[in-house]
Amino acid sequence: MAVSGSASNGVAVLGCGVVPSGIEMVRESMLRHEDMPAFVCSTELCGRLIPAATARRLGRVHKMALAAAKLAIDDSGVRPADPARVAVSVGTGLGSQTETADFLENMIRRDEAEPKPARFVNSVHNSVASQLAICSGFGGENHTFTHQSISFELALWQAVHLLRSGRADYVLACGADELSPYLLSLTLSYRWRHSARQAADAPDEGKRVPGEGYAAFILAKAGPDSRAARIAALRVGPINAGNRPILNPRHEADFIDKTVRTAGLSIGEVDFVLTGISGDAHEDAVYGDVLNAVTAAAGRPVRYGRYKHLCGDYCTASAFGLAAAVRAVREGRVPQELGLPSNASMERPVSNVLLYNVSRMGHSACLVTQ
Amino acid sequence: MNRPRIAITGMGMVSALGWSADDAWSAMEAERSGLQPLGLFASPRCGHVLVGEVRGDCARRSGLRGGSRSDRLAVFAARSAFEQAGLASLTEDGRGETGVVLGACTGGMLDTECFVEDYVKGRKLDARLLRHHECASSANAIARELGLGGFRATVSTACSSGAMAVAVACDALADGEARVMLAGGADSLTRLTLNGFCSLLNVDPGGCRPFDANRNGMSLGEGAGMLVLETEESARARGARVLAFIGGYGSTCDAHHTTAPAPDGLGVFNAMRLALESAGMAPADVDYINAHGTGTRENDAAEGAAIARMFGADPPPVSSTKRFFGHTLAAAGAIEIIVCALALMNQKVPGNLGMATPDASLGFTPVQRMAPASLRVAMSNSLGFGGNNCSVIICRDGGEGWT
Numbered sequence: 181m182a183v184s185g186s187a188s189n190g191v192a193v194l195g196c197g198v199v200p201s202g203i204e205m206v207r208e209s210m211l212r213h214e215d216m217p218a219f220v221c222s223t224e225l226c227g228r229l230i231p232a233a234t235a236r237r238l239g240r241v242h243k244m245a246l247a248a249a250k251l252a253i254d255d256s257g258v259r260p261a262d263p264a265r266v267a268v269s270v271g272t273g274l275g276s277q278t279e280t281a282d283f284l285e286n287m288i289r290r291d292e293a294e295p296k297p298a299r300f301v302n303s304v305h306n307s308v309a310s311q312l313a314i315c316s317g318f319g320g321e322n323h324t325f326t327h328q329s330i331s332f333e334l335a336l337w338q339a340v341h342l343l344r345s346g347r348a349d350y351v352l353a354c355g356a357d358e359l360s361p362y363l364l365s366l367t368l369s370y371r372w373r374h375s376a377r378q379a380a381d382a383p384d385e386g387k388r389v390p391g392e393g394y395a396a397f398i399l400a401k402a403g404p405d406s407r408a409a410r411i412a413a414l415r416v417g418p419i420n421a422g423n424r425p426i427l428n429p430r431h432e433a434d435f436i437d438k439t440v441r442t443a444g445l446s447i448g449e450v451d452f453v454l455t456g457i458s459g460d461a462h463e464d465a466v467y468g469d470v471l472n473a474v475t476a477a478a479g480r481p482v483r484y485g486r487y488k489h490l491c492g493d494y495c496t497a498s499a500f501g502l503a504a505a506v507r508a509v510r511e512g513r514v515p516q517e518l519g520l521p522s523n524a525s526m527e528r529p530v531s532n533v534l535l536y537n538v539s540r541m542g543h544s545a546c547l548v549t550q
Numbered sequence: 551m552n553r554p555r556i557a558i559t560g561m562g563m564v565s566a567l568g569w570s571a572d573d574a575w576s577a578m579e580a581e582r583s584g585l586q587p588l589g590l591f592a593s594p595r596c597g598h599v600l601v602g603e604v605r606g607d608c609a610r611r612s613g614l615r616g617g618s619r620s621d622r623l624a625v626f627a628a629r630s631a632f633e634q635a636g637l638a639s640l641t642e643d644g645r646g647e648t649g650v651v652l653g654a655c656t657g658g659m660l661d662t663e664c665f666v667e668d669y670v671k672g673r674k675l676d677a678r679l680l681r682h683h684e685c686a687s688s689a690n691a692i693a694r695e696l697g698l699g700g701f702r703a704t705v706s707t708a709c710s711s712g713a714m715a716v717a718v719a720c721d722a723l724a725d726g727e728a729r730v731m732l733a734g735g736a737d738s739l740t741r742l743t744l745n746g747f748c749s750l751l752n753v754d755p756g757g758c759r760p761f762d763a764n765r766n767g768m769s770l771g772e773g774a775g776m777l778v779l780e781t782e783e784s785a786r787a788r789g790a791r792v793l794a795f796i797g798g799y800g801s802t803c804d805a806h807h808t809t810a811p812a813p814d815g816l817g818v819f820n821a822m823r824l825a826l827e828s829a830g831m832a833p834a835d836v837d838y839i840n841a842h843g844t845g846t847r848e849n850d851a852a853e854g855a856a857i858a859r860m861f862g863a864d865p866p867p868v869s870s871t872k873r874f875f876g877h878t879l880a881a882a883g884a885i886e887i888i889v890c891a892l893a894l895m896n897q898k899v900p901g902n903l904g905m906a907t908p909d910a911s912l913g914f915t916p917v918q919r920m921a922p923a924s925l926r927v928a929m930s931n932s933l934g935f936g937g938n939n940c941s942v943i944i945c946r947d948g949g950e951g952w953t
Contacts, residue, residue, distance in 0.1 A: 210669055264820070268803065274684065275706070280742070284666045287745050292595035300746030301808050301935065305655065305685065305706035310936020313805040319817065322803035322938050323714070326654075327686040327704040334703045341721050345553075417727075420646070420699045541686075542702070 192402035195256025219391030219492030256398035267320035271332030273495020355499025359392035388459035391492015395499035412443035433473035451530035456537035560635025560778030562627035566602035602771025602876025618658030624736035627774035635778035649701030649728035653711025653735030658682035708934030713883025734884035736774035758845030760870035771876020775884030797943035800824025804937025815856030843870020858913035873904035883932035890928035
């Protein structure tokens with residue numbers, strides 16, 4: 181999917197909201213009873229932003245997503261004239277694992293005798309999107325994508341389509357995934373341990389750290405005079421047909437080049453590439469190869485950085501990455517914490533930032549411009 | 551944005567009514583419900599309720615040795631649709647440009663429940679049970695089995711997922727993301743959903759009676775419905791047989807309650823209105839409505855109010871086909887779009903099985919028995935938790951697949 185820079189003004193990011201997180205020790209998984217470091221979001225913000233009566237029956241992922249949405253709406257200053265023309269588009273890799281697990285454990289422990297209906301309702305993947313609609317009154321289209329590491333990008337793709345086709349005036353887009361022992365058991369424990377082994381072999385590379393995160397955005401079709409950061413191009417998809425695709429750096433460089441060109445730019449005009457480098461030695465090596473290929477195509481070194489050392493790794497971490505890219509474009513400079521030690525100076529002004537993520541589940545490239 | 555006409559060139563279905571769309575249509579003609587006692591797993595509290603369970607060897611039929619039950623249902627339906635569309639001989643390049651959008655709610659939950667049971671009971675844990683937990687597993691399985699490398703997405707909007715997946719696939723085709731898309735939904739029965747809906751007091755143990763004055767709840771089912779969608783230009787260029795067209799679609803959210811629909815049906819009404827607008831049609835153009843019609847008091851009342859408001863005192867024939875299939879959750883929207891296409895192709899309106907006493911408060915009486923009719927345009931409604939509404943227009947104009 182591409183948002184053409186010549187055919188339209190792209191999609192404006194009017195507001196961003198991110199629930200902050202910090203590193204804590206959490207139980208690694210249901211398979212191993214050891215603690216491990218992970219990025220965990222503070223619930224303190226929810227207490228301030230979400231009315232107690234609303235929060236009472238909600239799960240963690242719902243409250244956190246509502247807090248992120250509140251921050252994004254406030255940041256945008258938007259008060260939609262017609263809430264029925266405001267859509268919601270959510271990406272969540274695994275939905276509300278805690279609520280699901282609680283319902284299941286109770287069901288099994290009590291032999292189905294005393295079920296918890298509220299937990300069941302919260303276990304449904306689109307319960308986050310519906311809570312965002314209920315609490316904000318947004319009655320437009322309500323989408324939920326749950327496709328592993330490209331869930332948020334698909335939600336963003338749908339949001340852009342809704343705005344371009346005139347089916348919505350605004351879209352509240354959100355990425356939300358919670359950390360739980362179930363999540364770590366489900367998809368991550370093998371990878372973390374694999375990563376940990378690699379880290380032991382190459383201690384300088386650091387170690388991938390799991391996390392959770394909730395980031396929301398208020399999007400609108402950009403007008404010609406818009407001064408907001410814009411999503412000028414977006415591409416998302418699987419690597420190929422297989423579940424274990426072989427990543428080809430040249431194909432990835434081509435994928436990035438096509439994304440940038442749809443916005444009428446060349447790769448040489450991209451000021452900064454923000455990557456999903458995570459500490460996983462195998463995936464990070466792929467990023468390195470891709471960036472080398474991009475550098476060759478650009479004819480000059482490409483400045484690049486990362487964001488997952490600030491939020492951890494989870495299915496919709498790219499939502500945090502988008503918020504970081506938007507911040508860089510808004511401020512006209514790359515925050516020091518996004519850079520890599522080996523990079524050139526971060527002080528040069530930026531106006532075009534490319535967010536690039538790749539994993540065996542899929543890849544995405546999103547060009548954010550001023 | 552100019553939207554291309556989207557043709558349906560293949561349909562695959564597996565349900566409690568059998569392993570093909572033709573099986574299902576034959577059962578509907580014979581007024582045979584697929585609801586039976588639960589056999590898939592033991593359920594101390596809910597084992598007595600009738601469900602729409604798929605009978606037969608899913609692994610053998612799907613050719614999928616690994617994967618969850620949902621994966622197998624999805625792959626079987628996708629392969630059936632793919633073959634009907636004449637895509638079995640598609641080149642590697644062609645497959646590389648073919649995408650998948652699947653609606654899914656339960657994913658590999660049936661296996662996850664075994665993992666959680668082992669955990670709760672202190673038994674040795676087997677992480678392999680979690681390998682296919684994610685809803686995305688089924689779309690990935692389809693892509694892997696059929697060699698499809700194009701756009702891929704999993705949509706999870708509860709009971710409207712299948713219809714929303716079709717809408718998203720149409721959006722992807724309009725955006726040029728793929729030349730051909732497989733779109734639909736798949737879900738297996740699970741203890742989670744059966745106990746969940748029972749805990750909400752939403753299940754009629756004796757089987758659902760949609761739009762009946764004495765209706766008392768829904769019946770769960772399982773299955774998969776998959777459609778091959780492509781632009782009319784693509785279908786014509788490759789000489790494909792067009793079965794029907796997706797005329798348009800509309801989607802809204804009630805923004806009212808997590809489970810209950812807005813009583814006035816305004817969200818459903820607006821979804822139908824937007825669907826008609828996107829199809830460039832008026833209410834009078836609709837010849838048949840396949841209602842969501844779960845058989846719960848609240849759903850049928852809200853949807854009925856919306857239909858009465860949209861179509862007035864003389865609505866087109868309306869029926870819910872949930873008593874045939876059970877409510878197959880993420881598969882329901884896609885299965886019912888296929889039912890609409892079959893209705894157009896066969897020029898018959900499916901009957902509203904299970905209704906004995908029409909609900910006078912609805913303002914219309916659903917069609918009780920399958921009946922011949924002149925049909926050009928059908929509307930399929932899907933409603934989900936969270937007030938998620940999706941209405942899809944299916945039409946025969948320009949198609950050549952009808953009998």
